[in-house]
Amino acid sequence: MPQAIPIIPGPQVVPSAVCFKCELCCRFPEQDSFLRPYFTEDEIRQAVTHGIPSSSFPDHRGSQIEVVRHPKDEGFLCPAFDPITQHCGIYEVRPLDCQLYPFALMWNAQHERVVLGWDTLCPFLLEQAGEENPPRRADLQPSALTLPKALMEQAQRVAIYLESDNVLNALAVHPRLVTPFQPDVVVLQTLDRLTATLRSSNTRDTR
Ligand code: SF4
Ligand code: SF4
Incomplete structure (x- = not known):
């Protein structure tokens, strides 16, 4: 099992x-x-x-x-x-997919590395990043947005969790948990261990 x-x-x-x-x-x-x-x-x-x-x-x-x-x-x-x-x-x-949100696990735009990010479609996170709610989407520049320290620390804990042995093994079996690149997501960090795991198991399938 x-x-x-x-x-x-x-x-x-x-x-x-x-x-x-x-x-x-x-x-x-x-x-x-x-x-x-x-x-x-x-x-x-x-x-x-x-x-x-x-x-x-x-x-x-x-x-x-x-x-x-x-x-x-x-x-x-x-x-x-x-x-x-x-x-x-x-x-x-x-x-896990639902537990993670509004953090997002996805391939980067070049489909070379797995990254952790946060979704600017979530109004709560957007507000935490100092944007007005509802945001003026046309003016939004995801790469210029920063989350407060407490949420960045939470993201760091999630990144450590995602690269723990048990979770890495599960992600190798279920690579579709890593979504394709999403332009609305602000990239926080690259997950090198997870990237290497998916590459070595040749599981770069996505949705
Ligand atoms: S999308 Fe996820 S969190 Fe929402 S109802 Fe379905 S299982 Fe529950
Ligand atoms: S605030 Fe809305 S978009 Fe953000 S996690 Fe909750 S239900 Fe989802």
């Missing part, structure tokens, strides 16, 4: 009270959005045990979840998401 990925240590990056008032995560404009969360084999098993239909996962060895139509026809939802309570129905066992 594959080893479970340990949960990310420390508090959630964005306070739950903030997320409950936000309308971004867990909703998707397109049915085939590449941002749909990826679940490993173990995470799929846990999600199904907690009530998600097994048919939500096209490949039980690891796959992105199939989203469902919003009841008011406002795009698509993760099937674990309750649009009335705004809660994740599998919060305790949500996948």
Whole structure:
């Protein structure tokens, strides 16, 4: 049986009270959005045990979840998401992909290195970086944005976690947890050990 990925240590990056008032995560404009969360084999098993239909996962060895139509026809939802309570129905066992956000694990623009960054689409992080909310997207220069010290330290802890042996092994088996380059993401640091692991296992697959 594959080893479970340990949960990310420390508090959630964005306070739950903030997320409950936000309308971004867990909703998707397109049915085939590449941002749909990826679940490993173990995470799929846990999600199904907690009530998600097994048919939500096209490949039980690891796959992105199939989203469902919003009841008011406002795009698509993760099937674990309750649009009335705004809660994740599998919060305790949500996948690494969801735990990480609004940090992002992706290939750099040249697809040469794996990097950790933060997503400027998250209004909380953008505000923490000193931008007005809602931001004037046209004027936004992601490379000029800096997070406060506490969040940078949190990102550093996440980077150490991602390059720990257990997590590296899981990422080698599930390279699709590393997304393609996203221009809205501010790159914080290169993950050299993870890059070398994916290169040596020749697993540069992505979504
Ligand atoms: S975008 Fe940010 S604030 Fe909004 S739900 Fe996601 S993590 Fe929370
Ligand atoms: S698993 Fe939970 S946190 Fe992740 S997208 Fe679905 S509802 Fe949101």
